Amino acid sequence: MWATFVMTIKTNLRNRPALFWLIVFPLALATLFNGVLGGLKDGYELQALPLAVVEDANWSKSAGARTFIEALSGKTTQTTTDGGAGGTDMRIGASVTTLVRARYVDTQAQARSALADGSAKGYLRVDDDGGIMLTLSASAVESMSGSMASDSNGAITVGALNGAIDLYNRAGAAVRDLIAEHPQAAESRAFWASVGDVTGMTREVSLTNFAPNATARYFYALLAMACLMAMGYSISAVTSAQANLSALGIRRTVAPVSRPCQLIAGFLASWLCSAVSLTIALAYIRYVCDVPLGGREPLAVLAVAVASFMACAFGTMIGAIPGLRHSVKTGLTSAIPCALSLFSGLYGQLAMELSDWITRHTPILALANPAQQVTNLFYDILYYDDYRPFATTCGVLIAMSLVFLTAGVAMLKEQRHEHL
Structure with missing residues (x-):
């Protein structure tokens, strides 16, 4: 044998x-x-999105918008802002993934020109209520949508960016409503310290033994x-x-x-x-x-x-x-x-x-x-x-x-x- x-x-x-x-x-x-x-696999990673940022009168009134965008651009790692969207005290966490590659312009017309020449895929502006608005170019939307999307990285980044902007805007709206109903809250340091502090509300977890490949x-x-x-x-x-x-x-x-x-x-x-x-x-x-x-x-x-x-x-x-x-x-x-x-x-x-x-x-x-x-x-x-x-x-x-x-x-x- x-x-x-x-x-x-x-x-x-x-x-x-x-x-x-x-x-x-x-x-x-x-x-x-x-x-x-x-x-x-690189098509499933977050990559900074080139965006124009409109620095107009509304932008100047919102002290927190600049800090928020700079944090998303990776220029700051931990910041406490005073005023935010309508007086919001926003805290940006210690480690922030870079989502934005900002290019500052003075008017919306200049931002649209940046979209037209392809140097930016969209632009950010502050509206009359202090909220941040994101606008994407038609070509960027087309490349990020559908089953044959050519820019899957951009689609993932836009999803994350929308979540961050939505959180910022909702925090500002909540602060305005609270101050309207309870004006005395504006005099409390604890109130301003807690607004926008979401570091303990979310945490990263893994649903699998290893990151999907x-x-x-x-x-x-x-x-x-x-x-x-x-x-x-x-x-x-x-x-x-x-x-x-x-x-x-x-x-x-x-x-x-x-x-x-x-x-x-x-x-x-x-x-x-x-x-x-x-x-x-x-x-x-x-x-x-x-x-x-x-x-x-x-x-x-x-x-x-x-x-x-x-x-x-x-x-x-x-x-x-x-x-x-x-x-x-x-x-x-x-x-x-x-x-x-x-x-x-x-x-x-x-x-x-x-x-x-x-x-x-x-x-x-x-x-x-x-x-x-x-x-x-x-x-x-x-x-x-x-x-x-x-x-x-x-x-x-x-x-x-x-x-x-x-x-x-x-x-x-x-x-x-x-x-x-």
Whole structure:
């Protein structure tokens, strides 16, 4: 059995097509993904928006507006303003993300000219009530809206900016209403110190174990496809032990080593080779392409071991199918992964949407798709705080493996030959 194990490993190492699909192909495709999708995650980051700021008479009356805009421009880190929108005491937190790249002008006409020549995407002004108003150019709105938006950074920045301006305006309106009903509040230092102090009202929390990554799903689907291609090793191990498929199978049939020992040794050798090959691809994706694994790299190696075990079990079942030539079974090594990867989201945005639709509306199909389950393994590692989703997916893949192995063993037991 040990000799069969070692010989199978040597045979696998000489199998150039298998080494190509398991090592070279994932590395090449990962490099391509990294080049094409490398800047995708940058489209989900806040970037300062070039805006014109109108310094007219209303602006001069609002002492807090300048401090507020300077804080959003990153020129101040912590400020207490007196007067704000209608006398508001606004406190800007100690760390403020830069949302505005301000360009000061004297009139709205100059601001509109800045929009026309493209030097600004919008402008800020103070209205008669002391509130700050944001106006965007038509071209900026068009580039930030719709499913094919070209300026996703701007859309995210505008959303954050609207929230900050809305908070400023609501604080000013609340102060005016309170002073109108309770004029004595204007004489209280505690009142002015508390107005606009929202530092304790909100806090940053993470809903996932790791920050979402826009490109990770493509790389995980690639790993799933490479994993399924690993079943070629176990297909070769099974077919080489069948007397009706090759001369080697005839010699192995009459060898003193029992057939179960040959198959077990071939399966373990195939599992080892596929796990090592996929670990190389995982290391390249993690450390060269910089695709995150949520700080759980050892768990990702375990995921590769479970996934490659399932792939070898799948290959054992295909290799045991009677009546198919070895060349046909080898062809299935590529056809099946390519077909199943369509439903795990490997082939672009439309494939991703199809995968999501299947998961939402027909979850049983997603559950039965080995490529989807392998992709889920790495998603469970990256995003879930708890290990239960990962353990559940591992359980699904192990259950698949048992089904595949049971079917393969059943088919192999029924095969008999009248003569060799």
